[in-house]
Amino acid sequence: MAKVLLIAEHDGTSLNPSTAKCVACAAEISGAEIEVAVFAESAGAIAAQAASLDSVSRVLSNEATANRGALAAVLAPQIVAMADSYDYIFGPSTTFGKDLMPRVAALLGVNQISDIMSVEGERVFKRPIYAGSAVVTVEAPAGVPVVATIRTASFRAVGAGNSAPVDAVDVSADIPDHTRFIASETGKSDRPDLQSASRVVAGGRALGSEENFDLIYKLADKLEAGVGASRAAVDAGYVPNEMQVGQTGRIIAPDLYIAIGISGAIQHLTGIKDAGTIVAINKDEEAPIFEVADIGLVGDLFNVVPELTEALD
Amino acid sequence: MEKILVGLKRVVDYNVRVRVKGDGSGVETEGVKMSINPFDEIALEEALRIKERGEANEVVVVSIGSGEAQQQLRTGLAMGADRAILVETVATPDPLSCAHALLEIVKRENPELVILGKQAIDNDNAQTGQMLAALWGRPQGTFASKLEFNGGSVRVTREVDAGLDVIEVDLPAVITADLRLNEPRYVKLPDIMKAKKKPLDQIPLAELSVPDSPAIAETGFEPPAARERGIMVDDVAGLVGALNDKGLL
Numbered sequence A: 001m002a003k004v005l006l007i008a009e010h011d012g013t014s015l016n017p018s019t020a021k022c023v024a025c026a027a028e029i030s031g032a033e034i035e036v037a038v039f040a041e042s043a044g045a046i047a048a049q050a051a052s053l054d055s056v057s058r059v060l061s062n063e064a065t066a067n068r069g070a071l072a073a074v075l076a077p078q079i080v081a082m083a084d085s086y087d088y089i090f091g092p093s094t095t096f097g098k099d100l101m102p103r104v105a106a107l108l109g110v111n112q113i114s115d116i117m118s119v120e121g122e123r124v125f126k127r128p129i130y131a132g133s134a135v136v137t138v139e140a141p142a143g144v145p146v147v148a149t150i151r152t153a154s155f156r157a158v159g160a161g162n163s164a165p166v167d168a169v170d171v172s173a174d175i176p177d178h179t180r181f182i183a184s185e186t187g188k189s190d191r192p193d194l195q196s197a198s199r200v201v202a203g204g205r206a207l208g209s210e211e212n213f214d215l216i217y218k219l220a221d222k223l224e225a226g227v228g229a230s231r232a233a234v235d236a237g238y239v240p241n242e243m244q245v246g247q248t249g250r251i252i253a254p255d256l257y258i259a260i261g262i263s264g265a266i267q268h269l270t271g272i273k274d275a276g277t278i279v280a281i282n283k284d285e286e287a288p289i290f291e292v293a294d295i296g297l298v299g300d301l302f303n304v305v306p307e308l309t310e311a312l313d
Numbered sequence B: 001m002e003k004i005l006v007g008l009k010r011v012v013d014y015n016v017r018v019r020v021k022g023d024g025s026g027v028e029t030e031g032v033k034m035s036i037n038p039f040d041e042i043a044l045e046e047a048l049r050i051k052e053r054g055e056a057n058e059v060v061v062v063s064i065g066s067g068e069a070q071q072q073l074r075t076g077l078a079m080g081a082d083r084a085i086l087v088e089t090v091a092t093p094d095p096l097s098c099a100h101a102l103l104e105i106v107k108r109e110n111p112e113l114v115i116l117g118k119q120a121i122d123n124d125n126a127q128t129g130q131m132l133a134a135l136w137g138r139p140q141g142t143f144a145s146k147l148e149f150n151g152g153s154v155r156v157t158r159e160v161d162a163g164l165d166v167i168e169v170d171l172p173a174v175i176t177a178d179l180r181l182n183e184p185r186y187v188k189l190p191d192i193m194k195a196k197k198k199p200l201d202q203i204p205l206a207e208l209s210v211p212d213s214p215a216i217a218e219t220g221f222e223p224p225a226a227r228e229r230g231i232m233v234d235d236v237a238g239l240v241g242a243l244n245d246k247g248l249l
């Protein structure tokens, strides 16, 4: 048997879709018994969502005010206190998991496997390096727990037809007070969440201004799509940072990705490798984005995009 | 603050298109351009700005790697660091060992602040800073896009998937730099000359007490599954048609 402890990601009220994808990855380990740990100020609803995920055998719910804001320095010692009976400790390769899991690994005295993209054996996994330019097969050493983050874009979320038991757990760990949560400034938007949207429309530097980005929003609204951007567009201040797609932004896998006025730098492409269909609209027929696009259209976005938006009526 | 320690890792330049070797034994790094990890340049820039504001007295750069990493340390000195330390080893160790080695340097230097990059763009692990903070028993402010100092603590604005998080951490602490923390300066020629005179200490890794950590074996490398070049359409009608054919509308 392979006991897996999966750390749930949430925003304080509901479970993040990354967790269901991590469950899918964990379930590929033969004989996996998957337990999900929820650390929250108030865990009830989140734990119930976790318990509904297929393949989950138990949910461990840990409620404490200190858990607010999911601070790595606060969660890590609690996870370590629970770690003893597990062979695997997993988290998503989102900013939440990337912040937390290496701290857990170091406290357990092990290296971490970052960004698992496939399970090849009990302790053998594949992961991307060099912004996805290469894939390396790694094998975790025997006799120590495998601590890893999971590249969520590589896995399809499990279903939600389960009702696993939820147990409250109380862990005794020294919680430091050197780190304090102050605030979250999250972009509130009625559009589908970039990470889980099945369609995404993204704009690049070519948009030229925050006002012009409206063209992207209008097309996205027609398609009920999430909105993404290249780093150049974010750096230029056209859109906020949470919209950045790529090596240092979001790694996403929508069914449809429409890249508009984006050149297709390797750091951008690494964020969309697993997209179903990539559409590129660019005025430069030599743009590298066309090398990976399933459908390419050479043209000026300021003509093409309004025309496309209208054509979708 | 008396001192800020900054990690500089020597990596394949971000403009190089990295290829997997034909026999799958690794990636081709022979003869390719090497640079400071871009996030580490940002880390150093931030440290220099803190010093230039009068909030710190000394900036020390450290690299763990082969003798060739001296190039990157010299660049760091030319940017404005006061002193450099090379922890010499043949092959760069795994992240946990890197973190242990950095901890040993931290114990010798006693910095109030350590700034690393949020990830090295070669191995993309994004672990070292968090591991150092854990081993040191100190706070971490990862993926930082803004730092505001206030006596013995620092307010860190962090770039997270949902937007921005703000946390407050007591010093000493480990910060990892994200892209939008700042824009690094260019090095000027006279500074390169001056940097040659700045101190660069070399310490063999074996001299530091770095415990053996269970290594993760890398058993094979392969190119990523390639995406095929698709079709080109002539106009919007063609695009809508192609999307319809795929059942995407």
Ligand SMILES: Cc1cc2nc3c(=O)[nH]c(=O)nc-3n(C[C@H](O)[C@H](O)[C@H](O)COP(=O)(O)OP(=O)(O)OC[C@H]3O[C@@H](n4cnc5c(N)ncnc54)[C@H](O)[C@@H]3O)c2cc1C
Binding pocket: A203, A204, A205, A206, A229, A230, A231, A232, A233, A244, A245, A246, A247, A248, A249, A250, A260, A261, A262, A263, A264, A265, A266, A267, A268, A271, A281, A282, A283, A284, A287, A299, A300, A301, A302, B014, B038, B039, B121
């Ligand atoms: C360490 C590191 C990490 C990075 N991480 C990321 C990341 O996570 N995500 C990311 O996106 N980038 C990242 N980058 C930056 C990346 O290298 C590129 O600089 C960036 O993606 C370029 O954005 P862009 O395609 O919008 O701009 P450009 O490269 O300037 O491309 C603009 C494109 O628009 C086209 N165009 C111009 N006008 C029109 C028009 N009127 N109609 C149609 N097309 C037009 C042009 O032909 C061009 O192809 C990173 C870089 C580094 C060094």
Ligand SMILES: Cc1cc2nc3c(=O)[nH]c(=O)nc-3n(C[C@H](O)[C@H](O)[C@H](O)COP(=O)(O)OP(=O)(O)OC[C@H]3O[C@@H](n4cnc5c(N)ncnc54)[C@H](O)[C@@H]3O)c2cc1C
Binding pocket: A111, B007, B008, B009, B010, B037, B039, B040, B043, B062, B063, B064, B065, B091, B092, B093, B094, B095, B096, B098, B115, B116, B117, B118, B119, B120, B121, B122, B123, B124, B125, B126, B127, B128, B129, B215, B216, B217, B218
């Ligand atoms: C099994 C295995 C085999 C390896 N084999 C080799 C090999 O053959 N050759 C080789 O060169 N490396 C090898 N490595 C080294 C390894 O790939 C990384 O260099 C090391 O693990 C750090 O990970 P990262 O670069 O992804 O760091 P990250 O955690 O992504 O780095 C974050 C930040 O930490 C700091 N940092 C990280 N490393 C250093 C450093 N060396 N000096 C200064 N600051 C640093 C930087 O500020 C950096 O921005 C191996 C690692 C493993 C696990």
